[in-house]
Amino acid sequence: MSRSLTPHRCPLNWLWMLLPFILASVHAAEAAEDQGDDQAHKILIADPFIELHTGPGRGYPVFHVVERGREVELVKRRTDWFQLRTDQGIEGWASRDQMIATLEPTGEPLDLQEPARENYMSRRWQGGISGGDFDGASELSVFGGYAFSDNLSIEIALTHIPGEFSNSYSATIGLMHLFAPEWRLSPYFTLGTGILYTEPKTNLVQSIDRDDQIAYAGVGLQFYLTRRFMLRSEYRHNIVFTSRDDNQEVDEWKYLGFAFFF
Incomplete structure (x- = not known):
């Protein structure tokens, strides 16, 4: 059963508009780092x-x-x-x-030897931003993570899901397993849990805020642009545990994500 979120599409457009500026920043940062590294x-x-x-x-x-x-x-x-x-x-x-x-x-x-692998493998912290679709509604996320090893990391994400009649927010924490960290393009698997909060925008009908627990499993791909930056794309299957004992299944697509290491 799908969660009733009213579609509201627009936030993804600005993400695509920002991509050339992001790539230019990557190039400038890499050039500055090259001057100090070699x-x-x-x-x-x-x-x-x-x-x-x-x-x-x-x-x-x-x-x-x-x-x-x-x-x-x-x-x-x-x-x-x-x-x-x-x-x-x-x-x-x-x-x-x-x-x-x-x-x-x-x-x-x-x-x-190509320096990118040894550089990104030596950094344990990362952060980033992504845009996508949550059950038909656009979403915007910020995330951060820490890598315990080359393959296993933990990640926290905060997501805003704007709608015409309500706003939803989620906070999740999960584990991510990277299958081939030595590859420039590598698949990964993620599993986690969190909270989904829905806040109605209108007072025309009587409604109450909802605060539900969610669990998710997902798969994705990440591509290393340079020694500090990467792109990623991800699909998640969410289960929303509602207070009405009526669990709901929600598909979530994080079409484009941009992350950096530090």
Whole structure:
């Protein structure tokens, strides 16, 4: 039996409008972090040559070429692009594909492991915001969590479900099991409980506030954008334990969530 919530759609639109600004913030934060994380050190070019671009991407033009056997300075890394400085002071960006054969001054291969995994796995706290649908009504949530291990974490969420004739609010706490934390795109399972509070907006009919307990089970996907940020999407099946002994089943979709680690 579905819980009677009057559909009220509009909050999701602003979430999609904010997405470009969120991604721009991710890019800016990652760039700032790269400046502090990487320490310049000497490396030896082993490929026949390496092309230097004016920026970190294939869309930037090549303006200089460094030949095999030259020693350059690795300044910083931004995802799959590396900023290099030659002994003449020329700075440019080289792709990861061209850096695979690069050597340390000792002759050892340069370690080019993807830094994202070790960074997000080393952070235990996270917080974020998501938008979705609760039984036909739009919802907006804020959440925070702590990871006990690579796979298991606990999460608390506060959700606002606006309706035409009533407002609903929920507070939930649950466990989340991440199946493949080493993957950039990983499925997860969640299980928890909480409180659902419904407050009528109108006095035209006699009604009372409702305060019900809920339990949920859900599945989702999360995608790591960078070392500090990720996107996630989730489906939950809720059971509302009403005071009338008439339990209700509610489908909930969290279409788009944005989270960060700290």
